[in-house]
Amino acid sequence: xxxxxxxxxxxxxxxxxxxxxxxxxxxxxxxxxxxxxxxxxxxxxxxxxxxxxxxxxxxxxxxxxxxxxxxxxxxxxxxxxxxxxxxxxxxxxxxxxxxxxxxxxxxxxxxxxxxxxxxxxxxxxxxxxxxxxxxxxxxxxxxxxxxxxxxxxxxxxxxxxxxxxxxxxxxxxxxxxxxxxxxxxxxxxxxxxxxxxxxxxxxxxxxxxxxxxxxxxxxxxxxxxxxxxxxxxxxxxxxxxxxxxxxxxxxxxxxxxxxxxxxxxxxxxxxxxxxxx
Numbered sequence: 001x002x003x004x005x006x007x008x009x010x011x012x013x014x015x016x017x018x019x020x021x022x023x024x025x026x027x028x029x030x031x032x033x034x035x036x037x038x039x040x041x042x043x044x045x046x047x048x049x050x051x052x053x054x055x056x057x058x059x060x061x062x063x064x065x066x067x068x069x070x071x072x073x074x075x076x077x078x079x080x081x082x083x084x085x086x087x088x089x090x091x092x093x094x095x096x097x098x099x100x101x102x103x104x105x106x107x108x109x110x111x112x113x114x115x116x117x118x119x120x121x122x123x124x125x126x127x128x129x130x131x132x133x134x135x136x137x138x139x140x141x142x143x144x145x146x147x148x149x150x151x152x153x154x155x156x157x158x159x160x161x162x163x164x165x166x167x168x169x170x171x172x173x174x175x176x177x178x179x180x181x182x183x184x185x186x187x188x189x190x191x192x193x194x195x196x197x198x199x200x201x202x203x204x205x206x207x208x209x210x211x212x213x214x215x216x217x218x219x220x221x222x223x224x225x226x227x228x229x230x231x232x233x234x235x236x237x238x239x240x241x242x243x244x245x246x247x248x249x250x251x252x253x254x255x256x257x258x259x260x261x262x263x264x265x266x267x268x269x270x271x272x273x274x275x276x277x
Contacts, residue, residue, distance in 0.1 A: 003148040008096060011057040015100070016107035018056050023048055023072040023081075029277060030081040030110040031270065032101075034117035034217060034237075039263045040270055041084055044073035052085070058104075059097050061085040070101075076275035081110060088216050090195040095145035099224040106154065106228045112169075112277060113225045116266055118259045119215035119236035120197070120250075121243075122207040123187060128241055129262050131269060132185040133173045134165050134234040137219050138211055140192050145220045146227060155227035164222055169233035169273070176272035182265050187212030189236055191219040200244035214242060235269060237262045 025047060033040060049071045052058045061068040071082040087098045102113065121128060150157040170186070177184040190211035192198060198206065198214065206214055213236045225232045239258040240250045 003096060005149040005151065009151065009153065012100070012103045012107055014056045015058060015104045019050065019070070019104070019108060022050055025072060025079045026109050027072065027079040027081045028110055029078065029112040029114065029274060030083070030105045031114045032083045032086050032116065032221060034086060034115070039260070040267050041071060041073075041082065043267055043271060044071070044075045044080070044082065046071055046073045047079075048072045057100065059087045059093055059100060061087065075271055078274050078277065080274060081105060081108070086217060086221075088195075089141055089143065089193055089220070090216060095143050095147070095220055098220050099145045102221050102224045102230075103154065103228075106225075106230060111230050113221070113230050113232045114270060114273065115218050115221060115232065115234040116270070117189075117215045117218045117234070117236050118239045118255055119189065119213035120240045121213050121238045122190070122203060123185075123212040124243055126185050126187070126212060126238055128238045128258055130183060130185060130238050131177075131262065131265050132187050132189075132213055132236045132238060133170055133177075134189045134218070134236060135170060135186050137164060137189045137191060137222065138206075138209060139219050139223075140190060140206075141219065142193065145224050155229065159223075159227045161223070161226060164226055164232065165234055166231040169231055172273055172276055173233060173235070173269060176269055176276070180268050180272065182268065184265075184269070185212070185238075189218060189234070190214045192216060197250065198242065200247050203242045203244045203247070213238060233273065235266055237266055
């Protein structure tokens with residue numbers, strides 16, 4: 001089915017209007033929480049929340065570790081929008097639907113986007129149970145959310161991607177990590193389609209291509225945010241090791257468990273960054 005630009009823009013406006021009716025406060029920062037990383041909600045003062053199913057045209061999370069709620073709350077005195085659960089290409093959603101929430105956030109006045117995900121380490125020096133701040137990415141989804149008619153009202157046809165993750169926000173995250181004595185890596189995130197994990201040969205290929213970690217999300221949201229001029233900061237929680245010469249089987253339960261154990265570090269980083277924005 002051909003992408004209907006005018007219909008899509010109307011859907012963005014409709015969703016934003018619905019959210020405004022419930023969320024009276026405005027926020028210039030939004031947070032997207034990934035697999036097993038929804039606990040930041042316990043650290044904020046919740047003002048209101050909306051199930052994704054209630055928001056017009058919003059996708060619905062199908063992954064069991066994603067709660068599927070949009071929350072308005074305060075973190076360290078700052079009002080933020082928080083997505084407790086996200087959407088993935090492997091769930092069958094088209095790119096414009098995966099990134100729909102980011103478009104809506106922009107319509108609501110959000111200009112800073114903080115993202116988290118669970119990822120596997122390609123770098124033999126990186127250990128699981130640690131956090132990596134994303135400095136750059138490699139898109140291997142075989143698709144792009146900007147393909148099709150350009151939304152000229154929101155951004156240029158050919159957006160520059162020389163700084164996909166805002167350098168000042170990356171530096172801010174590093175400063176927060178240092179203040180809180182958190183050992184944090186910095187590196188390149190590779191996004192693959194999923195939902196299967198990669199083979200040994202694929203891990204070798206991804207590492208040789210320059211990747212430090214691999215996951216199944218984040219990049220579409222980042223591309224759309226950069227297209228609209230938003231600043232993006234993203235973290236990967238390393239939940240498993242993808243070392244082809246010592247590869248061990250892994251399952252979702254183990255990934256969620258490691259993400260849960262590492263979540264306090266991520267929460268401290270997120271709260272610290274938001275406080276300084």
